[in-house]
Amino acid sequence: MLIIKDREIVEDNWVHLSDEDSLIDGNITVTLTRWQEQHDLLSKHGSGLGIRLSGDEPLEELVPDLHHFQLVVLLFPVFTDGRCYSYARLLRDRYHFKGEVRAQGDVLRDQLFNMSQCGINSFELAKAESAEQALSAFDDFTESYQATVLRPEPLYRRR
Amino acid sequence: MYQYDEYDQTMIDQRVKQFRDQTRRFLAGELTEDQFRPLRLMNGLYIQIHAPMLRVAIPYGMMSATQVRMIAHVARKYDKSFVHFTTRQNFQMNWPKLEDVPDILEALASVQMHAIQSSGNCIRNVTSDQLAGVNANEIEDPRPWAEIVRQWSTFHPEFAYLPRKFKIAVIGSPEDRAATKLHDIGLHLVKNHDGQVGFEVFVGGGLGRTPVIGVQIRPFLEKQDLLSYLEAILRVYNRLGRRDNKYKARIKITVREHGINHIRELVEAEWVQIREQLKLDQKEIDRVKQYFTEPDYDQDAQQDTSYSEMLGQDAAFARWAKQNTADHKVPGYRAVYVSLKKPGVPPGDITSEQLEVLADLAEEFSFAEIRSTHTQNLIFTDVKQADLYALWLRLETEGLATPNINTLTDIICCPGLDYCSLANASSIPVSLEISEKFDDLDYLYDLGDIKIKFSGCMNGCAHQSVGHIGILGVDKKGEEWYQFTLGGSSEADASLGERLGRAIPKEDVVKTVTEILEAYVDLRHQDEAFLSTVRRVGIEPFKERVYADN
Known part of the structure; x- marks a missing residue:
């Protein structure tokens, strides 16, 4: 599958395991539930390990374990559910997560700019979206008033 | 008033370009109605009965003569040569064509106007006191602070998809002319015991189906902490606000379900983490304040x-x-x-x-x-x-000098069934009947300060719950009926009106208003105001009068 990562269209090299799937080699992501149940086993996983988090799940419970993960996948069940924008900012600003933060679910071109400002750097676009066309959305705006993950100094300190 | 620099102008120009492309994709079938809806709403565009309705922001109500001429121009060129001013200091166009909206926005952008976040589940246009900067009781001019809030809230990337709409109002006087306690956040400039000026912060006010008066969340906030505190409230709300039921998604419900004390703890815990990072510096405060200096008054x-x-x-x-x-x-x-x-x-x-x-x-x-x-x-x-x-x-x-400000005929009214697809009943025609019935100025002045607020459905756009006399249109088996409330207020002594009794049929609305007024005239002590009389005697005497004959 193709995804957008760091503003480029690339082949995805992660496999998202459900709670029933057997463990496989290679880069995998699991749910928070599975991570909590199979913590010891998963922390010995030989390749990349990622976790999938929805806005219903408490980010703070995950924080002590963040160093185990190279990828945090944030779920947007519908694009109007904005909770994970806050999660992305907290992951970056407060918990200093340096790995990949990915948006999954109802991820549409018109939200990419805001998502990227909040610190999300990879995107699994919803089905009908064209990745090629979506790339231009990162340049919808060249400025923001606020302090964002991409521009930590608010405009009022820069103008 | 505030003047855009190249940063502000670039952002609204880019917004016009972005929306032009979104509209094009929608008209070309590349965006579904469900996908386009939140995008157009975030630009003030509703699809209504006759045509799209476009709501344009007027930040804290300030307009230059140049902007007013542009409003006149777009209304003439793209609509039916009139506009409608709203209770949140914005204006609406009721008949634009969808395909013209990008051009309308481009014309407005040329005079530093926009429709950004005038609708949708995001932070709406910030409002203030229309007498800001000119009234003698003012502690401090709220407009620079309203502008600082406007900039912070415009395109805030974290808060574009909140559980529900979010409204902020700022005032600088003890009198509340901006209904701040009916906003998601109300900011009052106040002086503390040390003579320092800061903000008293209210949260969780709102109208609609479940009207609630906002409660104090912080008695005193230092001015340079304004944005970090707002950001903390919004972050707590964005995470905690309900998303399963849009009627329970406003922050007023979050506050009710979790309790103000718990919400305060969460906000304060969030705030200490971001307070230093988002401190406003004096340079920025001064930069914005220079746009709101006193004009060159004639001292003589x-x-x-x-x-x-x-x-x-x-x-x-x-x-x-x-x-x-x-x-x-x-x-x-x-x-x-x-x-x-x-x-x-x-x-x-x-x-x-x-x-x-x-x-x-x-x-x-x-x-x-x-x-x-x-x-x-x-x-x-x-x-x-x-x-x-x-x-x-x-x-x-020009017909703009009707001497009825703050009288019975200074009615606040929503567009109602004639224009709005949400409405259950008409409001404008009935409010016009009321104005026509009470056209005797001497009688109006004798009645004094009476605020009628008239909404055509329970979304409550005309704030009927806080009208001295509130009238709410309801649909009963396809007929228009009207529910009256008495004793509401949106001012410093904010209160919700009490229900008078069962709904009234359309043809009896004017008669009911008449009976309420007659009862008031009988009950009042000398020049006691309507609201004071209702608060003193309660609703019963009015109820008896209105429902006596049936």
């Missing part, structure tokens, strides 16, 4: 004697001056309300021609500025008393 304005002479000579002028002008902090100046409540005209409506005359009058008499008010009127805030007579004559000619 009060030497004028013509004003008192004309008051003596012309009774109609005197009546208007008494009712439609307000005190000003500078001696010899007054603030002048332009009534958009002429009997026979839908409340808040104004034509392109009238707007152009107002732009001229603003340049001639009031430092080229006009403001909109939360009561759907307009105001010139800085008029010399010597100019009042000339200004009145011109307003009178």
Whole structure:
């Protein structure tokens, strides 16, 4: 599958395991539930390990374990559910997560700019979206008033 | 007033370009209606009965004469040559074509106007007191703070998809002319015991189906912490607010379900983490404040004697001056309300021609500025008393001098069933019937300050729950009925009205208003105001009068 990562269209090299799937080699992501149940086993996983988090799940419970993960996948069940924008900012600003933060679910071109400002750097676009066309959305705006993950100094300190 | 620099201008120009492309993709079938809806809503565009409705932001009500001329122009070129002013100081166009909206926005952007976040589940246009900067009771001018909030909230990337809409109002005087306690966040500039000025912060106010008066979340916030505290509230709400039921998604419900104490703890815990990072520096505060310095007032304005002479000579002028002008902090100046409540005209409506005359009058008499008010009127805030007579004559000619500000016929009214696809019942035609019935000015003045607020459905756009007399249109098996409440207020003593009794059929609305007023006149002590009488005697005597005959 193709995804957008760091503003480029690339082949995805992660496999998202459900709670029933057997463990496989290679880069995998699991749910928070599975991570909590199979913590010891998963922390010995030989390749990349990622976790999938929805806005219903408490980010703070995950924080002590963040160093185990190279990828945090944030779920947007519908694009109007904005909770994970806050999660992305907290992951970056407060918990200093340096790995990949990915948006999954109802991820549409018109939200990419805001998502990227909040610190999300990879995107699994919803089905009908064209990745090629979506790339231009990162340049919808060249400025923001606020302090964002991409521009930590608010405009009022820069103008 | 605030002037855009290249940063502000670039952002709204880029927004026009982005929306032009979104509209193009929608019309080409590349975006579904479900996908386009939140995008257009975030630009103030609703799909209504006749056509799209476009709501344009007027940040804290401030307009330049140039902007007013542009409003007149777009209304003439793209609509039916009139616009409608709303209770949140914005204006609406009721008949634009969807494909014209990008051009309308481009025209507005050329005069530093936009429709950004005037709808949708995001932070809406920030509102304020129409007498900001000119009233003598002011602790500090709230407008620079409203502008700072406007910039912080515009395109905030984290808060574009909140559980529900989010409204912020800022005031700087003890009198509340902006209904701040009915906002998701109300900010009051106050002085603490040390004489330091900061914000008292209220949260969780709101109207609609479940009207709630906001509660204090913080008694005193230092000014430089404003943005970090707002960001903390919004982050807590964005995470905690309900997303399973849109009728329970406003922060008022979050506060009710979790309790203000718990919400306060969460906000404070979040705030300490971001407080230093988002501290406002004095340089920025000063930069914004320089746009709101006092205009070049004539220090000899009060030497004028013509004003008192004309008051003596012309009774109609005197009546208007008494009712439609307000005190000003500078001696010899007054603030002048332009009534958009002429009997026979839908409340808040104004034509392109009238707007152009107002732009001229603003340049001639009031430092080229006009403001909109939360009561759907307009105001010139800085008029010399010597100019009042000339200004009145011109307003009178234009039908904009109806001397009814703060009287019964200064009705706040939503568009209702005639325009709005949400409405259950008509509001404008019935409110017009009320204005026509009570056209005797002497009777209106005798009744004094009575605020009627009239909404065509329980979304409550006209704030009926806080009307002295609130009227709410409801649908009963396809018929329009009206639910009355008495004793509400949106001011410093904010309260929710109490239900009078069962709903009233449409043909009896005017009769019911008449009976309520008759009961008041019988019950009042000397010049006791309507609201005071209702609060003193309760609802029963009014109920008896209205429901006695059936």
